[in-house]
Amino acid sequence: MTKIYQKLAIVGEVGAGKTQFIRTISEISPFATEAKSSVDIGKEFTTVGIDYGRLTLSEDIALGLYGLPGQKRFQLLWDMVKKGLWGLLVLVKFNDELNVKALDDVLDHFDPTKNQIPLVIGLTHSDLADTAGDVDLFIDVVNYALDQNNIHAPIVSLDPREVESSLMILQLFDALDHSMGIAMEEHRSVV
Amino acid sequence: MDKRIACLCTIKPSDTNTSHSEQVFSIFDSARIHNKENGIVGAFLVADDTLMQILEGESSALANVLYRVNRDPRIADVSVIVNINIEKRAFSRWSLKLLSEQCAPHVEYLQKVHQLIHEDASFTSNLDTIRYHKIFFHTDNTRSTAPLENTEKSGFEGTLLSMTSWPRPTQLRLTAELMKVCQLLIGHTVEYQRLVTLAIFNSRGELDSCLEKLQEVNAVSVIKAKEPNNLHSIETHQKRKQTSTGGSRFSQALKQFISGQGIKGGHRQ
Numbered sequence: 297m298t299k300i301y302q303k304l305a306i307v308g309e310v311g312a313g314k315t316q317f318i319r320t321i322s323e324i325s326p327f328a329t330e331a332k333s334s335v336d337i338g339k340e341f342t343t344v345g346i347d348y349g350r351l352t353l354s355e356d357i358a359l360g361l362y363g364l365p366g367q368k369r370f371q372l373l374w375d376m377v378k379k380g381l382w383g384l385l386v387l388v389k390f391n392d393e394l395n396v397k398a399l400d401d402v403l404d405h406f407d408p409t410k411n412q413i414p415l416v417i418g419l420t421h422s423d424l425a426d427t428a429g430d431v432d433l434f435i436d437v438v439n440y441a442l443d444q445n446n447i448h449a450p451i452v453s454l455d456p457r458e459v460e461s462s463l464m465i466l467q468l469f470d471a472l473d474h475s476m477g478i479a480m481e482e483h484r485s486v487v
Numbered sequence: 488m489d490k491r492i493a494c495l496c497t498i499k500p501s502d503t504n505t506s507h508s509e510q511v512f513s514i515f516d517s518a519r520i521h522n523k524e525n526g527i528v529g530a531f532l533v534a535d536d537t538l539m540q541i542l543e544g545e546s547s548a549l550a551n552v553l554y555r556v557n558r559d560p561r562i563a564d565v566s567v568i569v570n571i572n573i574e575k576r577a578f579s580r581w582s583l584k585l586l587s588e589q590c591a592p593h594v595e596y597l598q599k600v601h602q603l604i605h606e607d608a609s610f611t612s613n614l615d616t617i618r619y620h621k622i623f624f625h626t627d628n629t630r631s632t633a634p635l636e637n638t639e640k641s642g643f644e645g646t647l648l649s650m651t652s653w654p655r656p657t658q659l660r661l662t663a664e665l666m667k668v669c670q671l672l673i674g675h676t677v678e679y680q681r682l683v684t685l686a687i688f689n690s691r692g693e694l695d696s697c698l699e700k701l702q703e704v705n706a707v708s709v710i711k712a713k714e715p716n717n718l719h720s721i722e723t724h725q726k727r728k729q730t731s732t733g734g735s736r737f738s739q740a741l742k743q744f745i746s747g748q749g750i751k752g753g754h755r756q
Contacts (some may be wrong), residue, residue: 300736300737300740302737351744353737353740353741353743353744354740354743354744357736357737357740359737359741382737393516396508396509396512397506397509400508419656422656428657429579429580429581431656431657432580432582432655432657433519433580433581433582433583435655435656435657436582436583436584437512437515437583439652440508440511440512440515440583441508444508448652448653448673448674449653450653450661450666450669451653451655451656452656452661453656459748463745463748464663466741466745467663467741467742467745468661468663468666470663470738470741470742471663471664471666471667471670472666472667472670473738474667474687474738475666475667475668475669475670475671475687476670478671478685478687
């Protein structure tokens with residue numbers, strides 16, 4: 297039987313939880329490319345290359361997990377995994393300032409609408425918000441960036457440390473993939 | 488006593504290499520920080536180069552905001568069109584909405600805001616009138632959605648369903664089932680019966696349950712179906728590069744894997 301290998305790209309800013317997400321669900325120890333930070337970014341190590349993890353779903357079916365840094369200067373790495381993606385998970389970290397430009401860069405580069413890539417925005421660290429209103433405001437800003445790129449995508453809260461939360465993301469991608477397939481084949485609708 | 492003010496202004500083009508969105512965001516960000524510190528709530532509405540801020544808060548705090556806005560070099564032609572005392576605030580938080588013709592997810596929100604301020608609004612120039620219309624009538628507000636008031640459990644029969652934006656995680660926890668429905672409805676109008684025949688759920692009850700959840704948070708628009716001769720084609724995008732058998736095998740394997748993991752929560756070492 298034909299082997300199937302799908303790729304999920306996980307892109308996000310420093311400290312968004314890319315490596316942790318892969319560490320949580322990968323069956324292998326992630327092939328991590330972390331380096332000691334030269335400036336204070338709130339943690340000792342950060343991703344400077346591709347973090348790789350893998351899930352073997354059956355004898356001949358596997359999912360590759362590719363964690364990519366969110367800064368545009370790493371777009372060479374984005375190009376390496378962009379082709380034939382099963383899904384694109386963009387992690388945004390709740391904090392006082394969303395780097396809209398960096399999010400724009402990622403969305404512009406992967407162009408999920410044109411390339412028909414299921415996209416989910418994973419909101420991490422939302423437990424640090426003082427109030428639900430703060431989270432809502434942050435989501436406004438993320439939606440603003442999505443609007444700018446004419447993209448409709450679900451924003452879901454995610455705790456990359458939790459197996460349940462992380463596997464739920466895969467379920468959501470599967471659901472999106474399924475519905476996108478149906479939508480593509482649908483030729484009739486009532487207006 | 489609290490006050491409500493609404494002011495219109497024009498966002499100046501940046502004299503550096505900053506893009507329009509960065510310029511908007513930088514104005515928004517300074518307002519966000521200041522308003523949070525001063526207990527001011529309201530809305531920040533942007534349509535192209537026009538900005539409308541609706542603010543609710545203590546009188547002295549709002550006066551301070553107006554002073555800041557007038558001195559902000561990134562914006563011009565500031566004009567206050569609403570300035571009233573209020574007994575109760577209509578906004579519970581501070582929010583940002585970008586309005587454009589291509590993307591109209593904020594129609595309902597805009598209608599509410601328009602209702603809130605239009606009786607108190609006074610315009611001193613044509614520019615104000617133009618900018619006001621740009622904000623509130625920029626998107627396609629004229630769509631008649633004729634929502635059904637009492638859609639009971641099987642009341643979706645004979646209706647058309649559509650969505651303009653995804654529900655927020657703070658409104659509704661997205662499940663795989665909800666996501667399937669949302670993906671089909673976002674940007675499309677689909678007949679309820681069509682959703683039934685697609686058999687994406689085990690039963691009609693599950694589909695109805697999902698739709699009810701979406702309806703509760705006003706995420707889905709439910710309207711009465713037109714006659715069948717009004718059927719139109721969805722413009723399909725380019726075909727996905729995926730063989731259906733391959734996609735289906737992968738999906739089945741993934742489902743089996745996840746159920747085998749027995750999602751129960753907890754950390755993985």
